Amino acid sequence: MVAVINLREIQQAKIEEKWKQVGYKAVDEMVKNLKEKIGEKEDFQAISEIVKKEGQKVSKAIMQEVINEQGAKERAREKYVCQECGKMLTKQPQMRSRIVESLNGEIEIERPYFYCKSCQKGYQPYDEEMKIAPQKKQYDLQRAAAELFSEVPYKRASQIFERLTGIKITDHCMQEIASEMGQAADNIRVLPSQTKVEEIIEQATNGRVWKPVLVVAADGAHLPTRPQASSRSEKRGKGEWKEAKGFRIYLVCQDRIEQIMSWHKIANEEEFGQALSFASTLIPMEKVRIALLGDGAKWLWTHLKRAFPTGTEILDYYHCSEHIHKMAKLLFTEQNEQAFFIESTMAKLNFGEVESVVASLQRIKASTLEIEDEIRKLISYLKSNSHRIDYQSFKHSQFPRGSGAIESANKFICHVRMKRSGAWWYQINGNKMLLLRCAFSNDTFDQLFTRYKLINK
Numbered sequence: 191m192v193a194v195i196n197l198r199e200i201q202q203a204k205i206e207e208k209w210k211q212v213g214y215k216a217v218d219e220m221v222k223n224l225k226e227k228i229g230e231k232e233d234f235q236a237i238s239e240i241v242k243k244e245g246q247k248v249s250k251a252i253m254q255e256v257i258n259e260q261g262a263k264e265r266a267r268e269k270y271v272c273q274e275c276g277k278m279l280t281k282q283p284q285m286r287s288r289i290v291e292s293l294n295g296e297i298e299i300e301r302p303y304f305y306c307k308s309c310q311k312g313y314q315p316y317d318e319e320m321k322i323a324p325q326k327k328q329y330d331l332q333r334a335a336a337e338l339f340s341e342v343p344y345k346r347a348s349q350i351f352e353r354l355t356g357i358k359i360t361d362h363c364m365q366e367i368a369s370e371m372g373q374a375a376d377n378i379r380v381l382p383s384q385t386k387v388e389e390i391i392e393q394a395t396n397g398r399v400w401k402p403v404l405v406v407a408a409d410g411a412h413l414p415t416r417p418q419a420s421s422r423s424e425k426r427g428k429g430e431w432k433e434a435k436g437f438r439i440y441l442v443c444q445d446r447i448e449q450i451m452s453w454h455k456i457a458n459e460e461e462f463g464q465a466l467s468f469a470s471t472l473i474p475m476e477k478v479r480i481a482l483l484g485d486g487a488k489w490l491w492t493h494l495k496r497a498f499p500t501g502t503e504i505l506d507y508y509h510c511s512e513h514i515h516k517m518a519k520l521l522f523t524e525q526n527e528q529a530f531f532i533e534s535t536m537a538k539l540n541f542g543e544v545e546s547v548v549a550s551l552q553r554i555k556a557s558t559l560e561i562e563d564e565i566r567k568l569i570s571y572l573k574s575n576s577h578r579i580d581y582q583s584f585k586h587s588q589f590p591r592g593s594g595a596i597e598s599a600n601k602f603i604c605h606v607r608m609k610r611s612g613a614w615w616y617q618i619n620g621n622k623m624l625l626l627r628c629a630f631s632n633d634t635f636d637q638l639f640t641r642y643k644l645i646n647k
């Protein structure tokens with residue numbers, strides 16, 4: 191027994207020695223280069239950047255050795271069973287070599303190749319074992335790039351990436367990675383798990399009997415899209431604004447809100463409804479009090495009620511107040527008259543006195559047809575939302591009356607990345623980006639990335 195352990199230890203020591211030797215050699219080289227490159231006038235920043243760049247060569251040299259060692263078993267493989275016909279294959283006489291790129295620079299991988307003549311299929315089991323990406327840029331690079339391109343335009347992401355890592359990934363390449371990654375994202379996978387949701391609620395409740403308020407807010411945001419050209423020569427189609435529908439679920443705690451999940455997509459009502467229904471299955475309904483928050487859009491209430499039948503419906507206060515402001519401007523030219531109208535109307539609405547507001551609106555003698563039309567629209571808006579306007583009683587139940595000063599999540603997820611001057615998205619790519627952004631926001635990107643590595647062939 192003792193002898194066996196010693197043998198392993200000796201082997202381990204041999205490997206370590208090899209890594210050290212490679213490292214020492216690279217360090218010698220690095221020091222030589224530093225002497226040449228660092229002039230007398232170099233300041234702190236310049237020196238740091240040069241050392242960083244030269245240091246990368248050391249990590250690259252060691253990485254190469256570590257990779258050789260780590261994959262040694264697969265590299266020594268002689269036989270492989272064809273996955274199609276089950277025949278035993280013998281490795282081809284020549285090893286196959288390939289250069290891949292990692293955060294540690296370019297690395298050469300050399301591994302055996304198996305070919306089944308009957309199935310006309312080639313295999314490199316080493317690649318499978320080591321999870322080598324088919325693209326030259328390996329997953330460590332892709333993962334890091336995703337953090338950037340899901341926040342800023344591809345071109346800018348490419349610039350920042352090179353500046354920070356010294357490695358170039360073109361904006362075109364970033365776009366391709368995003369598109370491939372987006373394949374792994376679907377409506378449901380970007381949402382957090384039930385366990386995760388329960389954990390967040392558990393933590394917020396913190397052992398108290400008190401049930402926290404869980405807000406389900408739905409909204410639409412308009413995004414610039416363009417139709418896909420059917421051929422390269424064909425002119426780009428005209429841009430079109432399309433509605434991304436989305437929801438955000440969060441907990442209202444005493445002094446803050448606790449994000450639970452976000453979902454956004456350029457989708458039809460049905461797809462929105464399905465995603466919302468699925469989200470509702472992740473919520474432990476008995477542990478929270480549910481508030482449904484939205485603007486006046488009908489589609490949104492239909493699906494909110496269907497997914498959360500016990501939820502209290504609340505018309506977003508700010509949305510409601512916008513309508514009243516608009517009406518004030520139509521009715522009055524004087525600012526103090528406008529202010530009085532807004533204040534008194536909102537005060538009534540605050541107490542849920544919708545009928546009284548409607549009655550005063552009906553008494554107004556409109557001076558133009560346009561105003562008459564706007565009054566009619568506002569009355570209809572107030573009537574159809576009357577049960578969602580009782581802000582005073584919502585307040586008693588500690589329900590919020592709006593998404594507050596916080597920018598609506600829909601706009602945050604959508605606009606920040608999607609609405610940039612000159613950016614018109616193909617719907618399919620736009621949706622992939624939205625889902626990637628949701629995954630980052632929901633902290634589910636790692637699961638998505640694991641799936642991406644499985645399906646990326």
Ligand SMILES: [Zn+2]
Nearest residue numbers: 272275306309
């Ligand atoms: Zn075969």
